[in-house]
Amino acid sequence: MTTIPEKMLEGEEGEYVTRSVDRVMIHDGNAPLIFDDMEDEKIWDPEKVTTVVDHFCPPSTEERADFVKRFRDFVKEKGIKDHAESEGICHQVMCEGRVKPGEIVAGIDSHSTMYGALGAFGVGFGASDTVEILKKGEIWLKVPETIKVEIEDGEDHTDIALAILDELKYEGNYRFLEFVDKTGIKMDGRMTICNMAAETGAKSAVFPPDELTREYLRRFDMSSSFSFPGYDEDDHSENINISIEEPLLAKPHRPYNVDKVYSEEGKTIDQVFLGSCASGRLSDLKTAVEVLEGKKVHEDVRFLVTPASKLVMTQALEKGFIQKLVDAGAVILNPSCGPCPGIDKGLMAKGERCLTTQNRNYPGRMGGGDIFIANAEVCARSALNGFITTGGAKDER
Amino acid sequence: MKGRARVFGHDVTLDEIHPSEYFSLDKEKLLKGLMEGVEPGFYRSVEEGDIIVAGRYFGMGSGRESGAWAIKLSGIKCVIAESFSRYMFRNCINNGIWPIKIEGILDQVDEGDKIEVQPEKGQIILETGKELEFETFPDWVFDMIRSNEVTGI
Numbered sequence: 001m002t003t004i005p006e007k008m009l010e011g012e013e014g015e016y017v018t019r020s021v022d023r024v025m026i027h028d029g030n031a032p033l034i035f036d037d038m039e040d041e042k043i044w045d046p047e048k049v050t051t052v053v054d055h056f057c058p059p060s061t062e063e064r065a066d067f068v069k070r071f072r073d074f075v076k077e078k079g080i081k082d083h084a085e086s087e088g089i090c091h092q093v094m095c096e097g098r099v100k101p102g103e104i105v106a107g108i109d110s111h112s113t114m115y116g117a118l119g120a121f122g123v124g125f126g127a128s129d130t131v132e133i134l135k136k137g138e139i140w141l142k143v144p145e146t147i148k149v150e151i152e153d154g155e156d157h158t159d160i161a162l163a164i165l166d167e168l169k170y171e172g173n174y175r176f177l178e179f180v181d182k183t184g185i186k187m188d189g190r191m192t193i194c195n196m197a198a199e200t201g202a203k204s205a206v207f208p209p210d211e212l213t214r215e216y217l218r219r220f221d222m223s224s225s226f227s228f229p230g231y232d233e234d235d236h237s238e239n240i241n242i243s244i245e246e247p248l249l250a251k252p253h254r255p256y257n258v259d260k261v262y263s264e265e266g267k268t269i270d271q272v273f274l275g276s277c278a279s280g281r282l283s284d285l286k287t288a289v290e291v292l293e294g295k296k297v298h299e300d301v302r303f304l305v306t307p308a309s310k311l312v313m314t315q316a317l318e319k320g321f322i323q324k325l326v327d328a329g330a331v332i333l334n335p336s337c338g339p340c341p342g343i344d345k346g347l348m349a350k351g352e353r354c355l356t357t358q359n360r361n362y363p364g365r366m367g368g369g370d371i372f373i374a375n376a377e378v379c380a381r382s383a384l385n386g387f388i389t390t391g392g393a394k395d396e397r
Numbered sequence: 398m399k400g401r402a403r404v405f406g407h408d409v410t411l412d413e414i415h416p417s418e419y420f421s422l423d424k425e426k427l428l429k430g431l432m433e434g435v436e437p438g439f440y441r442s443v444e445e446g447d448i449i450v451a452g453r454y455f456g457m458g459s460g461r462e463s464g465a466w467a468i469k470l471s472g473i474k475c476v477i478a479e480s481f482s483r484y485m486f487r488n489c490i491n492n493g494i495w496p497i498k499i500e501g502i503l504d505q506v507d508e509g510d511k512i513e514v515q516p517e518k519g520q521i522i523l524e525t526g527k528e529l530e531f532e533t534f535p536d537w538v539f540d541m542i543r544s545n546e547v548t549g550i
């Protein structure tokens with residue numbers, strides 16, 4: 001056994017294994033699908049379960065309010081102690097003091113790959129599989145092939161994620177991505193890249209834990225000693241190299257429909273959304289503030305900002321970022337999923353366009369319009385100008 | 398198992414198979430969302446036993462199991478695709494829907510064609526009589542699909 005998933009899942013590549021799970025995340029957006037099946041069941045270990053209300057947060061319809069009400073009842077009935085409501089988007093909440101390197105972390109959500117930023121095997125499941133995990137504490141998995149992704153050059157984490165998508169398209173399906181960074185990506189960036197690995201179809205993805213991981217764990221008073229089952233010793237059949245010359249964007253309607261921002265320069269936009277579990281972290285907000293400070297976004301643009309969690313919101317308030325964004329014309333939404341999956345606030349009319357840092361741009365994802373994905377700096381610059389651009393504001397309005 | 402082919406293209410996302418606004422525990426609402434993102438009103442045209450035929454990466458993106466629930470509620474018991482997202486593959490198994498992988502299937506089937514599926518043999522028979530093989534499932538996966546066929550939503 002030589003690859004990281006072989007070591008973490010304890011099986012040979014291609015083998016079916018039944019693996020115990022160290023931690024489980026359930027959010028309100030999919031929890032309703034497990035209520036019936038869990039009705040008469042006990043959770044194998046409620047201490048290992050985190051429940052998060054972030055999709056219907058706060059609920060925008062009576063039906064959704066009912067889901068959240070039933071979810072709260074479920075949490076109490078099953079003896080779950082770690083319930084995070086209005087604390088932030090589930091994956092961010094999990095990465096703020098819950099996930100540890102080397103763990104197998106199952107989430108009822110496809111972006112659970114994000115836990116790989118902390119050196120965990122983050123993997124998503126549907127509702128029925130989640131019920132199995134909750135009952136038994138284990139699940140069947142096929143040990144995936146590994147693709148080693150060497151990041152040679154690139155300044156912004158969203159650009160790096162887009163460059164990986166450009167290279168792999170959806171060929172990450174069923175596979176595992178191991179990242180080797182030569183550019184000094186910070187933890188926020190690792191989270192974006194592991195999160196958006198889901199858009200390649202990857203089962204899981206990882207930045208093997210290192211000094212940066214330890215430093216991050218210490219910030220959450222978590223022990224910086226951890227057990228990671230070992231680093232990769234293999235020469236993979238597939239290695240890809242990532243190098244970026246200029247900012248990228250994903251055009252409608254697939255995240256891997258990647259081109260240079262320049263190819264869409266000048267296209268008018270109606271909305272800019274800085275947020276989602278793919279971004280909306282402090283570094284993204286800081287990038288936007290650096291562009292927007294003392295300026296005003298274009299009058300025809302709705303500029304929506306969602307800090308990824310309450311903690312990120314608090315830090316952004318302390319640093320004065322929120323005030324500066326509000327002064328520039330931003331609408332600050334509460335930490336939640338919101339416009340990204342088209343749940344609430346900031347949906348588009350048909351024919352409108354949104355530029356965003358989020359992870360998906362499928363048709364109908366955010367109402368009727370077209371979604372373009374780019375980094376926080378491009379989003380902020382474009383918000384000022386009212387069109388897609390890498391350049392500065394035309395005038396200092 | 399015999400049914401009418403209902404043909405879709407490559408890269409059909411889960412958000413198109415079942416848009417998030419149809420997420421519900423109300424069976425009627427769940428059913429109405431089926432394929433609404435690619436073919437509005439599709440649910441009205443479904444007959445018991447219809448078979449979805451699609452290209453590569455059927456169900457890519459989200460892992461919301463409401464998509465598989467809607468397929469099951471419609472009476473569709475089998476999806477034949479060139480490939481599946483891992484979420485859709487697992488969600489099909491867990492809902493008793495046969496997820497069958499056949500390379501190049503899109504080029505060989507037209508909308509409305511009658512297809513016969515024999516999971517035990519790892520074989521499908523097209524309207525023309527042509528037989529196509531597929532890699533059948535490990536016994537335990539086979540048993541899982543069979544046992545989930547009968548349980549309700």
